[in-house]
Amino acid sequence: MLCLISLGLSDEKDISLKGLEVAKSCDFLFAEFYTTKLLTNKERLEKLVGKEIKILSRKYLEENFQEILDLAKNKKVGLLVGGDALIATTHSALIIEARKQGIETEIIHNASIISAVGETGLHIYKFGPCLTIPFPEKTKGKLPESVYEILKENKKRGLHTLCLLDVEEERIMKVNEALEILLKIEEEKKEGVISLKDEIIVFAKVGSKKPLIAYGRMEEIIKRNFEETPATIIFPGKLHFTEKEFLEFFRIEKT
Amino acid sequence: MLCLISLGLSDEKDISLKGLEVAKSCDFLFAEFYTTKLLTNKERLEKLVGKEIKILSRKYLEENFQEILDLAKNKKVGLLVGGDALIATTHSALIIEARKQGIETEIIHNASIISAVGETGLHIYKFGPCLTIPFPEKTKGKLPESVYEILKENKKRGLHTLCLLDVEEERIMKVNEALEILLKIEEEKKEGVISLKDEIIVFAKVGSKKPLIAYGRMEEIIKRNFEETPATIIFPGKLHFTEKEFLEFFRIEKT
Numbered sequence: 037m038l039c040l041i042s043l044g045l046s047d048e049k050d051i052s053l054k055g056l057e058v059a060k061s062c063d064f065l066f067a068e069f070y071t072t073k074l075l076t077n078k079e080r081l082e083k084l085v086g087k088e089i090k091i092l093s094r095k096y097l098e099e100n101f102q103e104i105l106d107l108a109k110n111k112k113v114g115l116l117v118g119g120d121a122l123i124a125t126t127h128s129a130l131i132i133e134a135r136k137q138g139i140e141t142e143i144i145h146n147a148s149i150i151s152a153v154g155e156t157g158l159h160i161y162k163f164g165p166c167l168t169i170p171f172p173e174k175t176k177g178k179l180p181e182s183v184y185e186i187l188k189e190n191k192k193r194g195l196h197t198l199c200l201l202d203v204e205e206e207r208i209m210k211v212n213e214a215l216e217i218l219l220k221i222e223e224e225k226k227e228g229v230i231s232l233k234d235e236i237i238v239f240a241k242v243g244s245k246k247p248l249i250a251y252g253r254m255e256e257i258i259k260r261n262f263e264e265t266p267a268t269i270i271f272p273g274k275l276h277f278t279e280k281e282f283l284e285f286f287r288i289e290k291t
Numbered sequence: 292m293l294c295l296i297s298l299g300l301s302d303e304k305d306i307s308l309k310g311l312e313v314a315k316s317c318d319f320l321f322a323e324f325y326t327t328k329l330l331t332n333k334e335r336l337e338k339l340v341g342k343e344i345k346i347l348s349r350k351y352l353e354e355n356f357q358e359i360l361d362l363a364k365n366k367k368v369g370l371l372v373g374g375d376a377l378i379a380t381t382h383s384a385l386i387i388e389a390r391k392q393g394i395e396t397e398i399i400h401n402a403s404i405i406s407a408v409g410e411t412g413l414h415i416y417k418f419g420p421c422l423t424i425p426f427p428e429k430t431k432g433k434l435p436e437s438v439y440e441i442l443k444e445n446k447k448r449g450l451h452t453l454c455l456l457d458v459e460e461e462r463i464m465k466v467n468e469a470l471e472i473l474l475k476i477e478e479e480k481k482e483g484v485i486s487l488k489d490e491i492i493v494f495a496k497v498g499s500k501k502p503l504i505a506y507g508r509m510e511e512i513i514k515r516n517f518e519e520t521p522a523t524i525i526f527p528g529k530l531h532f533t534e535k536e537f538l539e540f541f542r543i544e545k546t
Contacts, residue, residue: 161423
């Protein structure tokens with residue numbers, strides 16, 4: 037049996053009672069931290085679960101995919117993942133393959149940035165598709181034009197856009213890095229989708245004791261140079277007055 | 292202090308360790324089950340937390356809003372809510388008002404259908420805005436045309452649409468009830484957005500031991516008359532081949 041056990045947004049205490057129970061019942065426990073970064077580590081998770089946990093790198097998981105599935109044929113295997121399982125397509129690939137091979141699967145859900153973004157006061161049913169801003173080397177120096185297209189379409193419909201920032205093993209994209217990429221695309225496309233005058237939201241360290249929500253013009257956000265990670269950037273669409281009222285609590289120009 | 296403590300998707304064991312810790316530390320505990328239905332109850336939650344919990348009806352919460360805020364001025368007040376807090380606009384309203392009155396707030400996130408829908412194999416970044424199909428009496432017999440517009444726009448962009456089904460105190464909408472409403476709007480609008488030949492997904496009892504995922508033509512889904520609740524209906528947009536492959540595991544026409 038293969039269990040995907042979601043860890044939620046911040047530290048080891050975000051695991052659910054159910055998730056912890058399933059983790060304790062597994063014969064083998066793995067974790068991957070390359071699709072999401074958490075404010076916890078192997079040692080703290082091991083202490084909580086009372087079991088050894090093997091951390092899988094992207095490379096290891098890709099190359100040893102079948103090894104893990106083989107193990108799950110006769111044993112209960114758990115994979116701990118940040119956020120909510122199956123948001124990353126890596127997890128879907130693992131689950132499809134398990135099902136093809138007749139291996140039973142179980143999914144334990146947990147909090148994800150996709151819904152936690154409600155904490156900014158924006159209405160969840162007004163979000164268009166979300167996007168990820170990739171590290172430039174992943175797109176071979178080419179600017180990620182699809183990101184621009186999604187932003188443009190969402191804006192046209194008055195919808196909010198949640199931008200996730202890329203994560204790689206030990207690296208995590210910062211707010212200003214992401215904004216620089218977006219401004220470069222605008223410079224090239226010149227369709228007026230992204231502007232320094234846009235009012236945007238930075239939502240970082242979600243689920244921690246001190247989440248950061250900052251609202252203000254992009255030029256102001258850049259000046260503040262927020263270093264907090266993991267971070268997301270939200271481009272609001274047409275705002276309802278209750279959304280506006282909520283966001284004003286986080287306006288940086290006042291502070 | 293006012294703490295919104297999210298309970299996740301299914302039963303009391305979906306609470307996080309952090310959520311349970313915060314709940315135990317509250318002086319007063321309330322819960323509302325009218326925005327989301329869970330497979331648990333007051334007694335099981337009280338046993339888990341070791342504290343008395345007062346269940347608030349919509350009417351009570353609306354009429355005694357200020358009473359709860361007044362309590363939170365000097366005491367630690369927790370409100371247990373299904374799914375992830377702040378998805379329901381009721382919660383945002385409470386939080387805005389608390390902040391206006393200088394009351395400290397804390398949000399404990401948890402799993403939500405908004406991200407759990409990844410369990411169907413559909414890619415999360417291909418979802419357009421979600422919608423709720425309201426009980427007919429809420430729209431005074433008028434068909435909810437905005438629902439139709441959202442579906443139409445999402446379809447045009449090739450995006451998936453997650454349809455939540457309405458919940459009212461003791462009542463929860465069933466799949467066939469929702470589909471009947473949608474087909475009635477199509478009958479009136481005649482724009483070919485909704486058809487009995489559409490392949491759709493029913494995703495119900497999410498987070499329970501036995502979640503239901505059923506994929507097939509709407510006419511087939513209607514014939515099966517799924518009674519499982521809480522349920523959602525998903526209209527897939529343009530499918531990636533990995534999404535197709537995943538969904539085929541749930542095709543009802545084969546079974």
